[in-house]
Amino acid sequence: MRLLLAEDDPILADALSANLRHAGFEVEVAENGAVAEYLLTRHNFDLGVIDIGLPLVDGLTVVKRAHAARPALPLMVLTALDGLESRVAGLNAGADDYLTKPFDFPELEARIRALLRRARLSASAATPAKAANAVQVAGKLSFDRDARRMTVQGQPVDLSPREWSLLDLLLTHEGKVVTKDQIATEWSGDAPAEPHMPSGSLEVIVHRLRRKLEDSGLSIRTVRGLGYLLENA
Known part of the structure; x- marks a missing residue:
């Protein structure tokens, strides 16, 4: 503790x-x-x-x-x-x-x-298995799992299936490191591969997701050798 x-x-x-x-x-x-x-x-x-x-x-x-x-x-x-x-x-x-x-x-x-x-x-x-279905962060980001809808400062943001799955996982474990193995397991379960995406696509998707979170009050930090951490920007 x-x-x-x-x-x-x-x-x-x-x-x-x-x-x-x-x-x-x-x-x-x-x-x-x-x-x-x-x-x-x-x-x-x-x-x-x-x-x-x-x-x-x-x-x-x-x-x-x-x-x-x-x-x-x-x-x-x-x-x-x-x-x-x-x-x-x-x-x-x-x-x-x-x-x-x-x-x-x-x-x-x-x-x-x-x-x-x-x-x-x-x-x-x-939180039985995942975080609450509707997540509000600092009044800037809204993430609704049931509606599959995300907004930043009231404006809708489009996410690809793997961007959505990655952000969902990071929000569920906010403040804790999410390993690349955890992400791979999540993607193998319910996030289909995206067309024309190279095998080493994780870094590309993290980069895209970072850009979409720029005004949300959150940022994704790379923890070298471990994975990624979602924290307040």
Whole structure:
């Protein structure tokens, strides 16, 4: 499990990250809100732990923007403020849980694991085999599997059978590397070969698909030796 810890107190950040790593988590630390927002909205994390009192961009703003960009990402707020209004503000911003400083590490770990369990259950319930039939990405791309229709900024985009199949696979595994073997398996099942396409057609189709995604808020990154990764542009 990969966690982002957004905490500007270096002593507390070092202590928490060390304990979380000892508990088996992979941890990346952001020392201000601007870095935390960038990482949470553009990289693949399983959970964010965010202090409200961050410099540059405050923690509540980070939570709002991260929740808007990745609604399924579990977010926990840490704060020294114990008032009802502060707790409500954090939850209304999109946080899934709220922990007041000072706290004991076992409680933090238990809450993190509970959030991750709920996220896994929600994902498995909502995604039986593939992602949801209708996908919206950052308000720019709409991908409707049932209607076999894709739009970018409201404009329809034509996809060939293999472009469609590849994008479907990348969206299903968004934020994770899709290997060339996975793509070959997908194509062998339901995406007919295209006429006049050479045997090494994958790179050609990826290139074409990249061009069609230019204004969508998504990009396809080549992970050398492994495959391809769909991520926010």
